[in-house]
Amino acid sequence: MATAFELPEPWRKSWRLKIRDRETVEPPHVTLLRGTKSWRINLRTGQFLDRTPAPREVPRQLLRHVLGRFDEFISVWDELYPLNPVQSLERDSDDED
Amino acid sequence: MMKTSSGVTKRSASRSERSKREMRFGSHCVYFVDTQRKRRQKKSQRLWKAVCRHTCLLDNDDDLLSSFQHASPRSIWLSFDSSAFSSLANHISVFQSEHRLLVFSEVAEATRHVLNVYFRHVLAAKEAISYLDAKELAEVLVAPNRADLFIGGTVDMKDEAVVLYRGTIDPLVVPLAWFVGQSSSSPKADPQKFQVSDFGQTVKLGEFEAASDAILYEFDSDFRRRRKKELLKEDKSLGASIRRLRLQKNLRRDDFPGISAKTIARIERNEIGAPQAQTLAVIASRLDVKESDLGSY
Numbered sequence: 001m002a003t004a005f006e007l008p009e010p011w012r013k014s015w016r017l018k019i020r021d022r023e024t025v026e027p028p029h030v031t032l033l034r035g036t037k038s039w040r041i042n043l044r045t046g047q048f049l050d051r052t053p054a055p056r057e058v059p060r061q062l063l064r065h066v067l068g069r070f071d072e073f074i075s076v077w078d079e080l081y082p083l084n085p086v087q088s089l090e091r092d093s094d095d096e097d
Numbered sequence: 098m099m100k101t102s103s104g105v106t107k108r109s110a111s112r113s114e115r116s117k118r119e120m121r122f123g124s125h126c127v128y129f130v131d132t133q134r135k136r137r138q139k140k141s142q143r144l145w146k147a148v149c150r151h152t153c154l155l156d157n158d159d160d161l162l163s164s165f166q167h168a169s170p171r172s173i174w175l176s177f178d179s180s181a182f183s184s185l186a187n188h189i190s191v192f193q194s195e196h197r198l199l200v201f202s203e204v205a206e207a208t209r210h211v212l213n214v215y216f217r218h219v220l221a222a223k224e225a226i227s228y229l230d231a232k233e234l235a236e237v238l239v240a241p242n243r244a245d246l247f248i249g250g251t252v253d254m255k256d257e258a259v260v261l262y263r264g265t266i267d268p269l270v271v272p273l274a275w276f277v278g279q280s281s282s283s284p285k286a287d288p289q290k291f292q293v294s295d296f297g298q299t300v301k302l303g304e305f306e307a308a309s310d311a312i313l314y315e316f317d318s319d320f321r322r323r324r325k326k327e328l329l330k331e332d333k334s335l336g337a338s339i340r341r342l343r344l345q346k347n348l349r350r351d352d353f354p355g356i357s358a359k360t361i362a363r364i365e366r367n368e369i370g371a372p373q374a375q376t377l378a379v380i381a382s383r384l385d386v387k388e389s390d391l392g393s394y
Contacts, residue, residue, distance in 0.1 A: 001284050002306035016295060021278040022307035024314045025344040031308065036240040036296045038310075050327050080280050084344045 130176040147231035151239040158184040197266035246297030336367035342394040
């Protein structure tokens with residue numbers, strides 16, 4: 001089931017943090033949404049997938065909060081996308097060389 | 098050429114007026130037509146308050162006509178009802194434009210035919226379309242990235258398709274069968290409970306949620322091209338593209354008839370410099386894309 005991760009105040013009202021049932025699968029990521037904008041964070045590297053937002057767009061405190069919860073996101077991602085788990089680049093079970 | 102009392106010629110005065118109108122109407126892309134002042138009615142207040150900050154108000158026929166003449170292509174008109182556009186018939190002959198119209202009431206079939214002469218796409222709010230709420234709708238319509246956001250849509254059960262409307266009012270058709278999770282723990286999509294949320298960034302069918310960018314990634318090659326340019330670090334090789342697409346389709350490497358999993362792995366790692374045309378044809382067929390699109394993911 002799509003997961004909307006709860007955020008603390010003061011971000012709870014305007015921000016969303018989600019892993020949905022259908023995402024672009026590669027690379028694994030969690031999406032931070034606010035209004036009409038969103039930012040995807042790579043679950044393997046902790047880096048933004050698209051352009052890096054300015055601090056006025058994404059508060060650094062919020063970002064630190066998000067980066068501190070990666071284990072939670074990884075377990076949700078791996079459950080929703082078993083064919084492309086977060087660890088798959090390191091140990092790809094399809095690689096039968 | 099006759100001069101006015103201030104010494105300005107009639108022709109240059111008319112040119113100046115035209116320039117002013119061009120500047121006033123050409124700089125917007127979303128217009129709100131309310132020639133009958135319905136925004137003052139109680140039932141219209143909520144919608145008007147949501148959109149007024151973001152749109153150029155047209156409350157008389159002259160301004161409506163000017164907006165139509167000077168607006169940039171693919172501009173959007175909003176209106177409480179379609180009667181506001183009857184004045185266009187007196188001024189504009191048969192004319193196909195790239196403009197779009199969203200009417201917040203029912204539109205009779207005959208009227209729709211007329212409106213389709215002036216507007217490329219016409220949406221009426223009282224059709225079987227589920228929209229974002231007024232506040233989110235207003236923000237999406239003026240967002241710079243509105244083409245990548247959805248304002249609403251509907252499910253066609255007969256044809257088993259979901260029709261989504263982008264912030265540009267362009268439609269996009271997605272097979273209902275696409276709305277399936279890649280895991281047994283994903284809920285089943287409920288087509289009776291269609292909804293767009295998160296300012297057009299999420300499409301919901303009951304408990305099932307799909308990211309709008311995932312939909313566009315698979316069904317809009319122009320979006321894919323733009324997304325690839327924006328990605329900070331991505332392996333843009335053919336092999337990597339094939340791998341991303343295979344994973345997006347929830348396929349394993351041994352899901353390609355006639356091609357071993359080992360060969361697929363080697364292609365994905367770009368260890369085969371130029372895969373045979375026949376091999377790429379099989380891969381493209383299994384991934385349900387054109388061969389020419391294999392490198393675009």
